Amino acid sequence: MEYDFRKIEQDWQKKWKDNNVYAVSNESAKPKYYVLDMFPYPSGAGLHVGHPLGYIASDIYSRYKRLKGFNVLHPMGFDSFGLPAEQYALETGQHPATTTEKNIATFKAQLDKIGFCYDWEREVRTSDPGYYKWTQWIFLKLYDSYFDEKENKATPIVELIKSFEKEGSATHNSPLTTHTFTAEQWNAFTKKEQEDILMKRRLAFSKYGEVNWCEALGTVLANDEVVNGVSERGGHPVVKKKMRQWYLRITDYADRLLAGLETVDFSDSMKEMQRNWIGKSEGAEVTFKVVNRESSGVSAELTTHHSPLTVYTTRPDTIFGVDFMVVAPELDIINEITSETQKAAVDEYVAYVKSRSDVDRMAEKKITGCFTGAYAINPFDGKEIPVWISEYVLAGYGTGAIMAVPCGDERDFKFAQHFNIPITNIIGSHYTGEEANPTKEAILENSGFLNGLLMKDAIGVALNKIEELGIGKRKVNYRMRDAGFSRQRYWGEPFPIIWSDGIAIPLDAEELPLELPHVDTYGPGPEGEGPLANIKDWVDVGRNTPDGVFNTNTPQGVFLQEGRRETSTMPGYAGSSWYFLRYMDPNNANEFCDRKASDYWNQVDLYIGGTEHAVGHLLYSRMWTKVLYDLGLIGYDEPFKKLLNQGMITGVSEFIRQLIIDRDLIDSNKGFQRVLDFFVQGKQVSIKIPFGRGNNHIYVSQDVNFEFVLQTIDNSNSLSVVKSNYWEHHAKIKFINQSPEKSILNIDEWMQEEPVYENSVLICKNGYWLSGVYHDFEGNVINQKLEFLTRSVNEKMSKSKLNTHNPDDLVTKYGADTFRMYEMFLGPVETSKPWDTKGIEGVHRFLRKLWRLFNDDIKGPIWTTAPSSSLEENENSSKPGAAAPSPLEFPSEEKGRGEARGGEVATDAELKVLHRTIKKIEEDTERFSFNTAVSAFMICVNELADMKCNKKEVLEKLLILLTPYAPHIAEELWNQLVNSGSILDAEYPAFNAALLVESSKEYPVSINGKLRTNLTLALDIDQKQVEELVLQNEIVQKWLEGKDPKKIIFVKNKMINVVI
């Protein structure tokens, strides 16, 4: 009987579904285990082979735990709000809800084909109103809470209000509440004044923040929609703009997020990344007086005095080495301190910085800055320190200003060098003048009262002095900032907030969900608001009620006359911050999750997902969990007990390049010959380019040392085409081989990112890409040359890169079991690797070989073609090397299959193979080393096949081991063998160590660390006996050359090393 995987998989998938075998109950006598995958965004491209990598791993582990007797929750759902669907809607007019629905159906069908053990009854979708009702509800909890610094936890804000009403700001003052007030004052404040103060304390709050603003598109852009300072779509300028936004006060949780890391099982690198993101540092804020000095004459005078400048530093010990100050260009204080003479330069520089994207500011190695004309006064020695502004200092961190110590800080050093600022050396010989040295081990020099102190000791001394003089104070700082929580977009959760007279009024819980209204267009609203702003009827509440009055009573009892809905929506991470809770109780209409359910399932025991979420999603969901815990809504404050990071499967992306030449240049240079010369690995290649035809562009690829030259006919003039004149597009390229010498480049598809270059001409278009075939000027097909016309690179799979690979084809061709095992066999789950299908045959062969252990003659060369049913019942192993018997002879000669499988007792050797495999598979599965587990299965099957072992006692246990990895074939063979029950609930075989006990061991013998021979020794041998035996060995004698060994190292069960 052949291994008909298609039929087997289809049949069992149907049977499993019909029998509801994956349904999970919230009540069970078994211990619970919760395995969670990071749920996918249902992209239009469908599932690609990178998705299942983690899903297969979690599925294997879930099934393994089930066999081990656990009640396992292993759900799946969809992170179905997000920008791509909205972008697609903009382009095609299709509603995101429609396309999302369609995409989810595709995803589910694809997932089911791979045979995952999901309980689909528990599916969640973040864009489902039944789900986002509770996202909005939790948002309101955040809004209605503040962080009590004494209790170190989230607390309902009514408590704060009560306290304000009773005792003013006395008990609950915080740095965020800028002024203090008495109870009387509080009660006398207007509603607006009160709300403004409260807004500064809420965990979800609104304030002004900077966004990437694109005037031409009338919209706010995400960082990755901005390329080279212009919008990705259209190439329009992008500037920073202040707009009202919502934030989550995650910074209040910084310490607990740090402390919580100690309690969870994440990889060290993951914890490190989160720690770095949170970026706790201890230092001081120090205040410097600022003066101006007009540089009008030799006898320069200090003219004006300004408000002081406060800097944050972690190295107060270096305060005597401060040679200049740098202020972030965004800071308002700049206007105040800038001198008349420097004003123009400063304004210009500020404008320049405003035009720079964050990405640019990051990638730029160029040093820029501008002197303000102001000087700060060192409080210790009165030294005048020039105050500069530069984009390398960020407004959002610390005070937005630094004291620069060039001898100790690399960036400060480069800045000083670039602008010729004299450098003070305070660390003696530790500073070479060539580069900065950030040591803490130097003895301080030129440092006033700190002279002679070791730097790390001086930190405390300086801090004390600073506090003593009242010029500053100790300060703990976090680099993490509060999380932006609003997006000016459509396809997200609407905020359950109404604005009235500048006061945010939350909806009542009964009014949730606030459903996302239908829109006709997905373009931005006025003033950069989201598309929701265009729906007047929805936005303006209060006008539509019969009496013209909106009558929501807020918790504060405000009677609203008129209001305007918040038109932003929540970001992608809103829904994903708590979805693991909803799976526990997915259909609850009254609560986000029944407390009984969340207590039963408790934390996620194993969470599998990619490292790209290291700091975003993981920190947000950890924070939400802590808030829910603080408010008494769940019983634990870390969501994920263990995190396993799956590596990325990368795909090969190919590019074509679009060459853009300035139209004016071409028009005025009609003499240009249409030749493009370029050099690839030193070789010059020419392609003749026609122009003059409309719509001209050529697609070529980028390569190293690659340069285009347009030349005039007489070679007297040439035009170099520099890199910025290219536009590179992801593309799908096929080389069609027509003959060995000729291959034709065919572009199947390419991503046109619509660059708008109004003053450019695109050279050589479709006329010369006839039907996807590239022709040169004479109309000849260009063949071999095209190989280097494309560039390819391995990168993260995504639809927009056109490098995705779909699992369906492979599942159809080889079956789900093969596909599952192959993805695991590729390598460790944690490492990223390029996608390649060439090893899949080997895994498929393995499953067929396994199948033959049960269903075929072991050596059988031709039985797969013998269809007789009597054969199936009577086949058996023939002798190795013996010619295959003809079907007719077979039954009379050999034992029946059932007898052979059931009747014999397994030999010691066979049991040894089995138990070695049990041990290996169990260990490997436990440590998520699925690739080595697959290879252990292969070894086991190879060995059993060599022994011609087809005994039930051995095989049925092997099947159970295999079930998590290849459930379909395991279930099929299990039923052939045993005929009762499902293997999914079989009992995991116990490992018997006694079967593997050996009496001797073959030791490698090295001489001076180099392996020379082997010695088989008894297990209980001691050092002395070993030395004797080793010295007797003739190979050892040969290498000793008559000398005595210096030492003989014997490590029991490991090795022997003779040192000469």
Add this chain to the structure above:
RNA sequence: GCCCAUGUGGCGGAAUUGGUAGACGCAGCAGACUCAAAAUCUGCCAUUCGCAAGGGUGUGAAGGUUCGAUUCCUUUCGUGGGCACCA
């Protein structure tokens, strides 16, 4: 620029705590079976010198620690991912 990861045959990878580098699979080569193909089976397969026995070299590179290093340390180069230039 910063943070994290990673680098082993032609390829994917193995070596679990510092102890025989290259398990398992792919590809390749040789052979068996076959009219032939497919399927299956057997053998070889890091590199170099050698007929062989047996040596030399070898885990991105250079140093170091150790009886012994793919594994630990320092420096350095390449690649992938992330980023908010974090003082």
